[in-house]
Amino acid sequence: MRRVVQFSTGNVGRHSLRAIIGRPDLELVGVHASGPDKIGRDAAQLCGLTEPTGVLATGDLDALLALKPDCVVYTALGETRPMEAIEQMSAILSAGINVVGTSMVWLVTPRQADDWLRGPLEQACAAGDSSLYVNGIDPGYSGDTAVHAALSLVTRAESVTIKEIFDYGNYDDYEYTGAAMGFGTTPEDDLPLAFQPGVVTSMFGGLVRNLADQLGVELDDVCQRFEPWYTPQRIECTMMTVEPGQLAGVRFAAEGVRGGTPVITVEHTTRLTPAAAPDWEYPPAEMDGVHMVIVEGEPRIELMTHLSHPSLDVTDAGCLSTAARAVNAIDWVCDAPAGLIGAEDIPPTAMIRGLMW
Missing domain, CATH: 3.30.360 (Dihydrodipicolinate Reductase; domain 2)
Known part of the structure; x- marks a missing residue:
């Protein structure tokens, strides 16, 4: 079972959080939130579930790193604050923790990303022997x-x-x-x-x-x-x-x-x-x-x-599918060689395991 931290609980993060909680092959061990209205609340409350998980949201990144998870699901908006997002991702990767995410859409095609973005993240992956994969539905x-x-x-x-x-x-x-x-x-x-x-x-x-x-x-x-x-x-x-x-x-x-x-x-x-x-x-x-x-x-x-869903509109269903593109890759990314990963690196069948229980 993979130990997982969810980083952010916004439009995409609340869906990936809910998916992690529901997956029998994943264990939610931590949640990062930045808003004071979310910090201290149970993860279940932040994604519309009723049964408490016992995992409370925190804004302390160091405390989450100390949990030594196998993977962090990074869905925080990064495109408007790219340097801060790179710093956060680098800290996670340097600590030996893998990252799958939907933020920083330039990384959907990591081999095409500019040096200012790719360079520090590659260094962090090398330092922590960790891997980074970013995808979504579009781009993705x-x-x-x-x-x-x-x-x-x-x-x-x-x-x-x-x-x-x-x-x-x-x-x-x-x-x-x-x-x-x-x-x-x-x-x-x-x-x-x-x-x-x-x-x-x-x-x-x-x-x-x-x-x-x-x-x-x-x-x-x-x-x-x-x-x-x-x-x-x-x-x-x-x-x-x-x-x-x-x-x-x-x-x-x-x-x-x-x-x-x-x-x-x-x-x-x-x-x-x-x-x-x-x-x-x-x-x-x-x-x-x-x-x-x-x-x-x-x-x-x-x-x-x-995309359709009985209770979500099409844009929210799109956020759910975006979350799926990250969560479904956790197991493969955790076993992958260190470095930046593109979708073309992952065997298609590796993205569909553990979905039926």
Whole structure:
């Protein structure tokens, strides 16, 4: 049985925490929380369970390291505080504790990550003889598992497009996702942070370059594009209230270009409620969000992933699947050689063990 610490209990962390508690092959030994409203509370309370675990949340990282867990599930938001996240991850790894996580999305393709990020984490892994694996559903599954399945079905591929088409209206994350994408801003405001020059290629270009390397394709460039949609009417949703003239939809992509033509594209269409961007592509009827892989080739392949849950909306189900991509890898990562791990390093069957009991 693997001894596990959960680090953070937010949109993704509460799902991974619940999964750890429920898994018979994992033992929850600690929980990290940063908010005073969570510190001191039982782990069960923080993820919607009724039976106490006896494990209380703490903000003391050193106390959690002293528990000597086999693995830490790191789901704390790191993209807005990357240096602090690197410091925390490095402390865990240097202590000889493996990390699986969903934060710092650049690490989904660790071989494509820049030196400022990869360097200190590799050093920490070497110092602690530990391993680090980061994944999710997108970035993650759609660009490293679904796309591989689709490409295995063609004899020749002309182009590959990986799409997320989602309604984020019910996603309660304005602080990061909403603000970064600029929802609620006007055309007169500064360009949203997520769409400043080079940001899309920084966040998603690694997926494009990684797939190009796996296909043996030499790209001329990786470019980004961004298209805003401003609402003519008031839109109210969980994320926020958007007034007329404000941003309520975005469409953006990282494109790997060869010979002047995009051949590998990672594209997102994100709207707040179905009322936004009515001329843009929607998911199939009665679906709020899908991940798609489209391969133009011999034959043409269109592979779609749709998430649903009896009590969660599609964005929360996406957070649950994101958590699964980390939790399901714990056992393999704990036995892996020291270093940074990509999804391509893990045998697919290793991600599905221990799920049925």
